[in-house]
Amino acid sequence: MRLRGIVSLFILVVSLILVWVFFVDKTYLWDLQENEKHRLQRKELPRSDCDPPVLFQSHPGCCPQKVCAVDHYPFFIRSGVANVVGPKICFNNSIIMGGIMNNIGQGLNIVVVKGETGEILKSNYFNAHTGELLEFLKSIQAGNIVCVASYEDPAEVLTDEIREIFIRLGSTMSRSVKRRDTWVFVGAEGIVKESPFEKLSANDEKSNVYGGWPEMREVGGCFPRKI
Numbered sequence: 548m549r550l551r552g553i554v555s556l557f558i559l560v561v562s563l564i565l566v567w568v569f570f571v572d573k574t575y576l577w578d579l580q581e582n583e584k585h586r587l588q589r590k591e592l593p594r595s596d597c598d599p600p601v602l603f604q605s606h607p608g609c610c611p612q613k614v615c616a617v618d619h620y621p622f623f624i625r626s627g628v629a630n631v632v633g634p635k636i637c638f639n640n641s642i643i644m645g646g647i648m649n650n651i652g653q654g655l656n657i658v659v660v661k662g663e664t665g666e667i668l669k670s671n672y673f674n675a676h677t678g679e680l681l682e683f684l685k686s687i688q689a690g691n692i693v694c695v696a697s698y699e700d701p702a703e704v705l706t707d708e709i710r711e712i713f714i715r716l717g718s719t720m721s722r723s724v725k726r727r728d729t730w731v732f733v734g735a736e737g738i739v740k741e742s743p744f745e746k747l748s749a750n751d752e753k754s755n756v757y758g759g760w761p762e763m764r765e766v767g768g769c770f771p772r773k774i
């Protein structure tokens with residue numbers, strides 16, 4: 548009787564241990580699998596400047612930006628995609644130029660902002676009239692922030708004189724922009740020397756993503772209000 552009791556107890560304890568180990572093991576494995584799944588999902592997200600964590604919801608249609616310091620403005624710029632999808636320029640989490648605003652066009656899409664206040668001074672697109680673009684750029688004053696997004700072909704209006712103006716605004720690539728390249732840039736008159744907010748993709752048959760056009764480019768972040 549006594550021996551039977553001990554054996555029964557032993558079997559019960561062993562069973563409990565087995566159940567416990569099995570159960571804990573399972574949940575542990577399951578957690579691992581879930582973590583791995585999440586990790587892979589995170590990895591599969593497209594690499595872009597939208598990747599920083601979303602801390603607040605911005606204007607629908609603007610890329611959500613991380614919170615910027617009080618003396619900076621959040622911005623996000625996306626070039627056009629080939630000659631099919633238009634570009635987008637968001638400033639301070641509002642769409643300033645975009646398909647939804649019906650104010651974009653082929654060539655260079657440009658927004659000028661008053662750096663001190665964030666007020667949008669003007670925006671337009673340029674693809675044929677170099678004189679108009681030159682006039683537009685010459686009215687830019689110290690402290691103005693300039694956002695540029697290409698669509699279809701940025702080079703048509705880029706004369707040497709105009710490329711020089713972009714260099715003065717902090718561009719290091721405007722000199723290299725060629726026909727049907729993709730170019731995004733944010734700079735400012737008198738604010739930065741060389742802007743870190745610039746990307747260029749060369750139109751090259753060997754590497755083009757969209758036949759006659761390279762990949763689209765994005766740039767986003769926080770831009771300082773003033774010097």
Ligand SMILES: *[C@@H]1O[C@H](CO)[C@@H](O)[C@H](O)[C@H]1NC(C)=O
Pocket residue numbers: 639640664665666667
């Ligand atoms: C910029 O965004 C902030 C936060 O949404 C807002 O308070 C401010 O009025 C905006 N500035 C301009 C000039 O639109």
